[in-house]
Amino acid sequence: MPRELSLAEVFQLGYYWETKILLTAVKLDVFSLLDGQGRSAAEVAQKLGADCRALELLLNALVAIRLLTKTGAVYANTSVATTHLVKHGPQYIGHLLLLHDAEWGNWGKLEEAIKTGRSPVTQHVFETDPALGANVLSVLHRIGQQSGPDLAKRLALGQAKTMLDLGGGAGTNAIAFCQVYPSLSATVFDLATTLPVTERTIKDAGLEGRIALKAGDFNRDALGGPYDVVLMSDILHYQDLATNAALVKKIHSHLNPGGRLIIKDRFLDASGTSPAWTAAFAVHILVNTEQGACYRTAEAMQWMHDGGYVSVEEIERTAVVQGVKPSAGQS
Ligand SMILES: C[S@@+](CC[C@H](N)C(=O)[O-])C[C@H]1O[C@@H](n2cnc3c(N)ncnc32)[C@H](O)[C@@H]1O
Known part of the structure; x- marks a missing residue:
């Protein structure tokens, strides 16, 4: 205790x-x-x-x-x-x-959100204030630069040639993964308003030749590919459960047979009380997004099972889950 x-x-x-x-x-x-x-x-x-x-x-x-x-x-x-x-x-x-300051007013409506179950906002910050969203991404990029290469190594993607970083933001993960795996090429898919930041960070990393940019809405638009690896890092907590399940299913058709879908997010454990930071983050998501939520790892794994993936597993506790698109003849 x-x-x-x-x-x-x-x-x-x-x-x-x-x-x-x-x-x-x-x-x-x-x-x-x-x-x-x-x-x-x-x-x-x-x-x-x-x-x-x-x-x-x-x-x-x-x-x-x-x-x-x-x-x-x-x-x-x-x-x-x-x-x-x-x-x-x-x-x-x-x-x-x-x-945080821009979200101050939303926090002031927490009591109302708890009583009604409804968020005081109808859009999240990447939609309402793309300029602020882009600036935040560049700060997160600087912070994430330290952890990206370690994540890339832990995932052991040695055989992969192509990767899609979906909602890739500043391209932090795509850059780290390409730095760790010299034969990997990546595509960063994100909203058109975000990609100018991505373009800058990729240029700074000298990886323009290996990382392509694709603009669009990942729930509505074609994602290109097929890819050997698709990464979704910190994007699903902005969306509702049904939209996430549909997106996980959609990605299946953009993967090569044997390809991997990796979801990295702020998941809660089964009790919903841990990790402590995420339990508070779940309240933050309640007041600052219309549809978002912090999900359990088990929910993400269910989206994968329902989407036709195999070898579904939680590879890092409350942080990373993975599923594989079956190879021909495998189910
Ligand atoms: C919290 S950031 C995560 C960025 C990056 N994946 C990372 O882990 O550093 C969420 C990203 O999702 C993008 N995004 C949100 N909704 C999107 C949509 N419908 N289609 C494409 N990108 C979207 C945002 O523009 C933003 O770059």
Whole structure:
């Protein structure tokens, strides 16, 4: 049994002030204004067109949180703020925080969502704000670059020649897989609004010759192929169960015999309470998508069984499931 929470920890859980202070500072782009030079609250307020007294309170709180320093009346960035919160820096992660800020209003409707079972939104962020979605993908790409090659190696795709990265986003997985397997070529399929980011990351990786781009809606459009491997990474939690089952079935006809469908997602265990991050993510998905849900691995495996796949297995707990299109004569 996990240890029970202390009262102090319960208080801490209910305490979101610092979260909104950080998100607002990123939204106002305070850290970029302080890049390379300290400024007084009056100077920052003047540049932002903000109220000086209110802004000073925000800056003081950012000092207390340890994102800024204050010497006399002059505020400056700490080194972590300089590295990760100054816009246009190579390691800027603000886009992800801007996404959290954009979703703030939806979280305010959680009580209503719980009572009615309905999400307050009708579209997810990749549809409503493609520019923000694209920026978020570039941050996720930077983070994912560390784990992509390990995943590629663990999947042992040595024989595969062609791969489809469905809803491939910035192409993080396609790039990592092509780097690990020199004879592999990939296609990244995604919405037309997302592909400019993908094009950039592929160019940066020098893989334009081995990774093709295909624009479309994966539920409606043809996916090309057939492929030896199809990867669906972090796309199914935006969609309802029936749509996912249909998509898994559709992919079967885009695979070569013996080809593999690999689904990597944030799955819940049978109890729905673990992994802990995913149990909270499931609530996030409830309030921020109309149709989405965090699924159990068993549900994804059922979509594969129903779609005609064999050798269906959970190859990484609550993270990766795989099915194989039968070879001729195999069932
Ligand atoms: C959370 S991102 C995952 C990106 C990538 N697979 C990864 O693991 O890093 C979800 C991706 O699915 C794409 N997407 C969502 N709905 C789509 C649809 N109907 N057709 C094609 N792509 C879609 C989004 O544009 C986005 O790039």
